[in-house]
Amino acid sequence: MANPNIRLSLALDAGIPTPPAKGALIFNALDDGEYAPLGAPICMQWFKPACDYLNAMGYETTQEVTTKSDFALVEVTRFKPQTLGLIAQAYDALNDGGTLVVNGDKTNGIESHHKTLRKLFEIEGVISKAHGKIFWLTKGARPDVLDQWLAGMAPVEIEQGFQTQAGVFSAGHVDKGSALLLEHLTNRMGGKCADLGAGWGYLSRALLERGDKVKSLDLVEADYNALNCARLNVTDPRANFHWEDAAAFKGANYDFIIMNPPFHQTRKAEPDIGKAFIAKASSMLAPKGQLWMVANRQLAYEDTLNAYFVQVTPVTETTQFKVINASRPKKPTQKR
Ligand SMILES: C[S@@+](CC[C@H](N)C(=O)[O-])C[C@H]1O[C@@H](n2cnc3c(N)ncnc32)[C@H](O)[C@@H]1O
Structure with missing residues (x-):
């Protein structure tokens, strides 16, 4: 299994705006995630064993994000509509000018998400490594399509x-x-x-x-x-x-x-x-x-x-x- 954290470390070295010491948001925080470089983040995760792992590692977890932040990381899932919904949630949870980072393996469709997002936003940086990709952008105007992505998460x-x-x-x-x-x-x-x-x-x-x-x-x-x-x-x-x-x-x-x-x-x-x-x-x-x-x-x-x-x-x-x-x-x- 590719190490997803190597991309995050490389991206931080490459100069993504520094995450806040407290309250960076991680959507679908991974159960093999090592998020120390993000300070004390809030990890959104819905799968209980993964949550238990993250709690045991000392991270705060939530199932529904209710706070705003200057920094949000989305770890892509295997399911496209779910990932798009998470990206929309993360975008909405950012303060204006905040940084959205999207990370994932090729097998989970990161290439396709990169293609979709670069048509809508100016992508500020992208790094390909370990059979996957990480890219980031700054929150500005909100494209209407985000409403569709959010709706795609509803029952x-x-x-x-x-x-x-x-x-x-x-x-x-x-x-x-x-x-x-x-x-x-x-x-x-x-x-x-x-x-x-x-x-x-x-x-x-x-x-x-x-x-x-x-x-x-x-x-x-x-x-x-x-x-x-x-x-x-x-x-x-x-x-x-x-x-x-x-x-x-x-x-x-x-x-x-x-x-x-x-x-x-x-x-x-x-x-x-x-x-x-x-x-x-x-x-x-x-x-x-x-x-x-x-x-x-x-x-x-x-x-x-x-x-x-x-x-x-x-x-x-x-x-x-x-x-x-x-x-x-x-x-x-x-x-x-
Ligand atoms: C094969 S599905 C069956 C779902 C449902 N019973 C049905 O018939 O449609 C297995 C279910 O177990 C859940 N699951 C996976 N790991 C679990 C765990 N450690 N504890 C409780 N549920 C788990 C999955 O999320 C999934 O919903």
């Missing part, structure tokens, strides 16, 4: 009346794996339930609609924006919303857990996240509790499931996905 309605937002998992459509899980989910669900990695609430809404024996449902989701969409989509009073890293979530004695666990945070598959979700689900369930999950078929979760549950039952399999039911969670003292 929009998709199929079945769901609201989703740019950048969240499966933003434009219902995920096929989750739909398969719903098709095969037992209709005996009830009691205390949780949806780990609940996203914008597709599984949770369906569960509450069909499960009148469900007493409560905890939606645990690390993406602040996705969870906000879930609040719009799941209005049943039995639902509770937790902006948490599922791996750190404190909950016990659940009767049912459903999940379509994440398997990557970057572009490559990282099945260890899914394995951590399985271990966590096992520790959260009551002795007679059950886990219902869907996963991409090629992801080898079976050894982990067998390590954490006495009974593991394949429910169905398609060319792409598999649905699995696991019950009788092993106690930590049982052999794994």
